[in-house]
Amino acid sequence: MLKIENLNQYYKQSHTLKDVSLECKKGKCTCLMGRNGVGKTTLSKVIMGLLGVQSGRILFKGNDITAIPPSARASIAIGYVPQGREIFSSLTVRENLQIGILSNRNGIKKVPQIIYELFPILKEMHARKGGDLSGGQQQQLAIARALCIEPEFLILDEPSEGIQPNIVAQIGDVIDYLTKEKGITVLLIEQKLPFARRHGDDFYILDRGSVTAKGEIKELSDEIIKQYLSV
Ligand SMILES: Nc1ncnc2c1ncn2[C@@H]1O[C@H](COP(=O)(O)OP(=O)(O)OP(=O)(O)O)[C@@H](O)[C@H]1O
Numbered sequence: 245m246l247k248i249e250n251l252n253q254y255y256k257q258s259h260t261l262k263d264v265s266l267e268c269k270k271g272k273c274t275c276l277m278g279r280n281g282v283g284k285t286t287l288s289k290v291i292m293g294l295l296g297v298q299s300g301r302i303l304f305k306g307n308d309i310t311a312i313p314p315s316a317r318a319s320i321a322i323g324y325v326p327q328g329r330e331i332f333s334s335l336t337v338r339e340n341l342q343i344g345i346l347s348n349r350n351g352i353k354k355v356p357q358i359i360y361e362l363f364p365i366l367k368e369m370h371a372r373k374g375g376d377l378s379g380g381q382q383q384q385l386a387i388a389r390a391l392c393i394e395p396e397f398l399i400l401d402e403p404s405e406g407i408q409p410n411i412v413a414q415i416g417d418v419i420d421y422l423t424k425e426k427g428i429t430v431l432l433i434e435q436k437l438p439f440a441r442r443h444g445d446d447f448y449i450l451d452r453g454s455v456t457a458k459g460e461i462k463e464l465s466d467e468i469i470k471q472y473l474s475v
């Protein structure tokens with residue numbers, strides 16, 4: 245579904261992504277893991293076209309999308325939930341979702357019912373300002389907004405960060421539904437090991453910009469965890 249080949253990215257002189265190759269298989273949840281500051285968010289921004297690269301390619305369904313503008317990502321069915329959520333705090337829940345709908349590639353005009361079924365709290369709170377929601381509710385809103393484009397591929401950048409356990413569990417259920425029931429491909433950036441183990445199929449570990457380990461999530465050994473992840 246998504247294939248990254250030998251990607252190199254620099255912030256000025258700083259070589260942040262070093263020859264990164266990665267593959268997300270259709271309908272699977274691929275976990276991108278690694279300690280703080282190793283380049284996980286940078287890689288997600290590169291996939292979204294928000295940052296340019298010095299070399300390497302990004303293929304989506306076999307097409308080279310490395311150079312297409314970020315605004316075109318929604319129309320080819322790539323959805324994105326950035327780290328820190330970035331919802332519009334002065335707009336209502338409904339207005340935030342409407343913004344997602346504006347980018348819908350199938351021309352739908354209303355928020356699909358399934359989104360409210362996945363996140364019932366958003367229906368209850370549809371007139372509330374985004375900024376008045378709890379952190380967990382804002383994360384749910386950010387995911388719901390990304391789902392409004394009806395993506396085939398969804399990037400979630402640390403969706404469980406700083407969120408209360410019951411909402412983390414609900415978000416996990418949504419990830420399972422998207423991959424297992426809908427065949428949507430997910431790239432989950434995640435530092436919490438139990439969450440990655442529960443919902444991931446494959447993993448990649450980044451360490452100072454390089455992929456240092458990868459495999460099926462069941463192969464994620466204690467040794468790898470000790471070496472490359474904060475525990
Ligand atoms: N806009 C920027 N300009 C210069 N350097 C940056 C910029 N954004 C990030 N960096 C640096 O690039 C490196 C990778 O950052 P990145 O945000 O991709 O890490 P991360 O793995 O997502 O970390 P975290 O787990 O804390 O979210 C870090 O050293 C960071 O300081």
Ligand SMILES: [Mg+2]
Pocket residue numbers: 284285286327401
């Ligand atoms: Mg990050």
